[in-house]
Amino acid sequence: MPSGKNASPWKKIQDRDAEREVKREAVLRTAAQLFNEKGFHATSLDEVAERLNVSKPTLYYYVKNKDEILFECVRIGLEKVQRSASEAGASNGAAIDKLIAAMRAYAEIVTMDFGMCLIRVGEDPLPAESRKKLRALKAKIDNEFRSMIKQGIAEGSIVKCDPKVTAFLLAGALSWIGRWYQEEGGLTPIEIADQAVSLILDGLRERGSSARRVRERASAVRTAA
Structure with a gap:
């Protein structure tokens, strides 16, 4: 802060705006954590305020209501996915x-x-209009995945498949991780991501001599039955 007789005890507008954004994100993140733990309907703004050590009226300086909080939390999640897919699609390589x-x-x-x-x-x-806006973001993510799949089919790095069905299957499989993931589960997010991608793309089937032995055992079991 500047010194001297003209120094102001108030922060600059830019500093106040930046501080407000930091606090607003803290409100959204804390609410997201509670929604994830308890569910949307079972979470109250009183609980959000309590976890942040502020009064409930303080929250209304940063958000209008619980619906706005959920909208923003979902929007941020979607934009993170969309941005990462767009960056991947724009990168060089196969x-x-x-x-x-x-x-x-x-x-x-x-x-x-x-x-x-x-x-x-x-x-x-959320209300219909909010759902519409968020589903438009989902459509962008879907299009990013379909575009990469189509490009891969054309260049031969991806087997022939229906891009729409494949994009849906990939998104569904990857999304489900968010349902069962637990921070104390023993694997880091990166380790889970690597295993998920490997299993989805390579499958569970053994290849080569190991695969032949598996088929032979299965055939022997059916014959014995």
């Missing part, structure tokens, strides 16, 4: 590598507060 980068980021994001809120709560509790 489409399969772009898709892997996008999938990996998606899997990590849904283990974080806003991404988890996107999956565990989503837009369903």
